[in-house]
Structure formats: structure tokens, C-alpha cells
Amino acid sequence: MNGIYDEVRVALHAIWTRRWLALVVAWGVCVLGWLVVAQISNRYESTARVFVQMQTILPSGMDGVPQSVPMSVDTIRTTLISAVNLEKVVRGTDLANTVSSDRDVADRVAALAPNIKIASQQDNLFQITTTAASPKLARQITQKLIDLFVEQNLAGDRSKTTQSLTFLDQQLAARQKQLSDAETKRADFQNRYLGALPGTGSVSDRIGASRSQMSQVDADLAAAQSSLAAVQGQLAGTPATVAGAGGVAGAAGPARARLQAIQGQLADARARGYTENHPDVVALKSQLAAATAAARSEPLSGGSAGNSAQNPLYTSLQSMAADRQATVASLRMRKGQLQGDLDLLNSKLSGDPEVAAEQGSIDRDYQVLKDQYDALLRQREQTALVGQAQSQTDHVKFSVIDPPTTPRTPSAPNRMLLLSGVLVAGLAAGIGAAFAMGQLRSTFATTARLEKAAGMPVIGSIGEVVTRVQASQRRRKLKMFLGGTAALGAAYVLLLGVEILQRGLAA
Numbered sequence: 011m012n013g014i015y016d017e018v019r020v021a022l023h024a025i026w027t028r029r030w031l032a033l034v035v036a037w038g039v040c041v042l043g044w045l046v047v048a049q050i051s052n053r054y055e056s057t058a059r060v061f062v063q064m065q066t067i068l069p070s071g072m073d074g075v076p077q078s079v080p081m082s083v084d085t086i087r088t089t090l091i092s093a094v095n096l097e098k099v100v101r102g103t104d105l106a107n108t109v110s111s112d113r114d115v116a117d118r119v120a121a122l123a124p125n126i127k128i129a130s131q132q133d134n135l136f137q138i139t140t141t142a143a144s145p146k147l148a149r150q151i152t153q154k155l156i157d158l159f160v161e162q163n164l165a166g167d168r169s170k171t172t173q174s175l176t177f178l179d180q181q182l183a184a185r186q187k188q189l190s191d192a193e194t195k196r197a198d199f200q201n202r203y204l205g206a207l208p209g210t211g212s213v214s215d216r217i218g219a220s221r222s223q224m225s226q227v228d229a230d231l232a233a234a235q236s237s238l239a240a241v242q243g244q245l246a247g248t249p250a251t252v253a254g255a256g257g258v259a260g261a262a263g264p265a266r267a268r269l270q271a272i273q274g275q276l277a278d279a280r281a282r283g284y285t286e287n288h289p290d291v292v293a294l295k296s297q298l299a300a301a302t303a304a305a306r307s308e309p310l311s312g313g314s315a316g317n318s319a320q321n322p323l324y325t326s327l328q329s330m331a332a333d334r335q336a337t338v339a340s341l342r343m344r345k346g347q348l349q350g351d352l353d354l355l356n357s358k359l360s361g362d363p364e365v366a367a368e369q370g371s372i373d374r375d376y377q378v379l380k381d382q383y384d385a386l387l388r389q390r391e392q393t394a395l396v397g398q399a400q401s402q403t404d405h406v407k408f409s410v411i412d413p414p415t416t417p418r419t420p421s422a423p424n425r426m427l428l429l430s431g432v433l434v435a436g437l438a439a440g441i442g443a444a445f446a447m448g449q450l451r452s453t454f455a456t457t458a459r460l461e462k463a464a465g466m467p468v469i470g471s472i473g474e475v476v477t478r479v480q481a482s483q484r485r486r487k488l489k490m491f492l493g494g495t496a497a498l499g500a501a502y503v504l505l506l507g508v509e510i511l512q513r514g515l516a517a
Contacts, residue, residue, distance in 0.1 A: 040502070043435060419513055
């Protein structure tokens with residue numbers, strides 16, 4: 011234990027005797043280190059948290075309408091740190107004061123990109139962190155990035171919609187001109203070759219339409235002939251006149267008039283093809299039975315027994331038969347006309363097949379152009395609807411959860427820690443240099459070390475005799491040494507004060 015104590019005393023003595031070397035080395039290391047620390051610029055971080063989500067108010071089944079989907083970190087990062095955006099940031103913040111040419115702008119853009127970080131905290135929630143040389147500049151950059159993102163997503167989508175509408179309008183104008191030319195060609199062809207033919211469309215279409223009409227006329231004619239035959243059968247079994255009863259004939263009373271009216275209605279219903287189970291026929295039969303009983307009990311008035319009167323039922327049946335005959339004649343005339351049209355169309359188709367083929371080609375081209383035009387028109391209306399919805403609502407839901415912060419302390423470097431580290435390193439370097447010098451230039455502070463080094467016994471030692479002048483000089487040098495050491499500490503404290511002051515001014 012005593013040996014260790016002696017070694018420590020010897021080492022301290024060696025360092026103390028070379029204290030000026032230690033002080034000079036400490037000053038040199040500290041000055042150099044503090045200069046290096048001073049060259050490191052402060053870096054301030056400004057952060058902001060934003061919520062970004064794509065959204066739409068239109069139905070989800072509509073084509074071309076984006077739905078509510080989350081945006082990825084890569085999408086946000088690509089949008090924010092594009093060269094165009096960063097150039098706008100440089101020109102829209104205090105960085106514009108440091109550039110004088112396009113080359114300077116490019117350099118600032120290249121240096122700015124690594125200092126922007128985007129991290130996803132939750133779904134659609136992002137944190138933007140910007141690092142700059144001053145708190146104000148860091149906040150300006152973060153705010154400018156947010157403004158640019160909002161501007162591009164709101165105005166950019168509307169610009170895309172406008173471009174799409176312009177393109178669709180151009181395509182519609184071109185298709186409309188082609189469609190107009192096709193219509194003119196089609197009309198000219200029909201005037202030259204098909205103007206005298208009945209119907210519209212191609213020859214085959216006209217033949218098909220005529221045959222369809224012919225089938226309908228045949229069915230109507232058969233029904234009319236059947237109805238006429240039924241009326242004629244009723245007419246053949248109905249007497250033209252009605253004779254008086256009980257030797258006295260006269261005008262019919264109200265009951266008989268009602269009976270005749272019901273008989274006419276029943277005959278008309280049967281002529282229309284109603285069956286005996288039809289509700290109207292059943293009701294008329296019930297009314298007929300009641301009217302017959304009333305007519306039998308009604309007395310006749312005026313006239314003689316041999317007189318007779320016109321049968322109203324017979325007159326009604328004659329009128330119905332005439333109407334049915336007119337209908338049958340009209341349908342037969344229509345059938346003859348359609349048959350003539352069919353014969354004319356068939357002769358045209360068999361006599362000039364090339365005309366029919368050419369018309370088919372013209373009609374197909376016209377239909378294709380019309381379908382394309384209709385599709386473009388629907389797409390144009392849909393795009394206009396999307397653009398209108400985006401102009402009235404935000405296509406991107408964007409909310410600033412935490413606005414850009416203004417940092418009060420630099421995030422890097424930790425200058426106080428670096429200044430303290432340089433001081434410790436300087437003192438350690440000074441002490442180390444003094445100790446190393448003591449090892450290189452060995453002296454013997456004790457008789458024991460001299461005996462050990464020489465291998466011979468040491469008889470005794472003589473203490474140093476210091477004169478008054480030497481003591482005074484030593485005291486003066488000690489004061490100078492202590493002053494130099496205190497100056498080193500004062501320089502350290504001063505640098506800490508300057509750093510604190512700079513932080514206060516920057517904030």
C-alpha cells in the first residue's frame with residue numbers, strides 16, 4: 011500500500027514540476043476543440059402532425075370516382091419532397107435570401123431533401139419533421155410544405171378534371187363530325203336507292219317490319235271476320251218487326267223498352283266474343299230475366315191487333331254488322347297494301363343484292379360511330395359530375411392536428427456537452443503530456459527511487475535551499491499558473507454563456 015502511495019506521490023510531483031507544459035497543452039487542445047465546436051452549426055427541428063385521407067361524396071359504383079382510401083407514407087413523401095415542391099419552398103421562405111442563381115437554388119434543394127422526414131404514426135396520421143439552421147426557418151419550411159400539399163391536392167385534382175373535360179370535348183367534336191358525315195352518307199344512299207321503297211332502315215329490316223305488320227293484320231282480320239260472322243248469325247235469328255199481343259197492339263211501355271235495351275246490350279256483348287260465363291253476360295242475363303217478367307205484366311196501349319213495330323234489336327244488330335263489315339274491308343285493304351310492299355321489297359332485294367350489302371355496311375359504320383359518341387358523352391357527363399363534386403367538396407380530407415412548432419433549443423449539436431467534453435479532454439491532454447514528459451526525462455524525487463534505479467545504497471539526501479528571491483519568483487509563477495488555469499475555466503464559462511444567449515436569441 012505504501013508503494014502505491016509513493017508511486018502516486020512521485021507521479022503527481024512529476025506532473026506538478028511540469029505544470030506549465032500541462033497548462034499550455036490544455037489551452038491548446040481546448041482552443042482547437044472549441045473552434046471546431048464553434049464551426050458546427052445549430053440544427054433546429056420543427057414538427058407538425060397532419061391527417062390526410064382521400065374521400066368522395068359520390069356513389070361507390072360510379073366509374074372514375076375515387077373512393078375514401080388511406081394515403082401511404084411513400085405517397086406523402088413523394089408529393090412533398092419532389093424537386094418542384096422543394097424549389098417552391100426555397101423561393102417561398104428565408105432561404106430565398108441566400109440564393110442568387112439557379113445553381114444556388116439547386117444546391118439548396120439538394121441540401122433540403124435529406125432534412126425532411128415523414129413518419130406514419132397511425133392510419134392517415136403523419137408527422138412531418140423539418141431540420142434547419144434556425145427555428146424560424148424550420149417552422150417556415152414545415153408550414154410551406156403543408157400549404158403546398160393542400161394546394162396541389164385541391165387544385166391539382168380540379169386541373170386534371172379540366173384537362174379531362176377538354177380532351178373529351180375534343181373527342182366528342184371529332185366523333186360528332188364523323189357521325190354527321192355518316193348520317194349525310196346514309197341519307198344520300200337512301201334517297202338514291204331506297205327513296206321509293208316503303209319503311210325505314212335497310213331492305214332486310216323493312217321486309218322484317220312488313221312481315222311483322224302482316225302477321226298482326228292477319229290476326230286482326232281473323233278476329234274481325236269472326237266478330238262479323240257472330241253478328242250476322244244474331245241478325246239472321248232476330249225478327250225485323252215485333253207484333254202486338256192480346257188482340258191489341260200499341261206502343262211499348264217502359265218495361266218493354268228496358269227489355270229491348272237489355273237484349274241489345276246482351277247481343278252486343280256476345281258479338282264482342284264474351285262467353286256465357288263472362289261477368290257482364292251473367293249480369294245482363296239476370297237483368298233480362300227481371301225485365302222479361304216486368305214486360306209480361308205491363309199492359310199494351312193503343313192500336314189494333316194486326317199492327318207491328320220495328321224491332322230495336324234488329325236495328326242495333328244491323329248497325330253492328332255494318333261496322334264489322336267496314337272493319338273487315340279496311341283490314342283487307344291494309345293486308346293488300348302490305349303484301350304489295352313485301353313484293354316490292356323482295357323484288358328489290360333479289361334484283362340488286364349489292365345495294366342491300368352496301369346499305370348494311372353504311373348502317374353498321376353509322377351505328378359504331380353513334381355508340382362511340384354516346385359512350386364519350388356519358389363519360390363526359392360523369393367526369394363533369396366528379397369535377398363539380400370536387401369543386402364543392404374537398405377531394406382530400408386534410409386536417410392539421412398539431413401546427414408546425416417553433417423550436418426553442420437546437421436538436422443538434424449539444425453544444426454545452428461538447429464544450430464540457432473539450433475542456434475535460436484539454437485537461438486530460440495537459441496532464442497526460444506532463445506525465446509523459448516526466449517519464450521521458452526521469453528524475454528521482456525520493457532516495458528509494460534512486461537506490462532502486464542505481465542499485466547502490468544512498469547514504470542521505472540534502473533538502474533544497476530556496477532564497478527569498480527564488481521564493482518570491484516561485485510565488486509569482488504560481489499566481490501566473492493559477493491565473494492561466496482560472497482563465498481557462500473563465501473561457502469555458504464564457505462560451506457556455508454565449509451558447510445560452512444564442513439559444514435565447516434564436517428562440
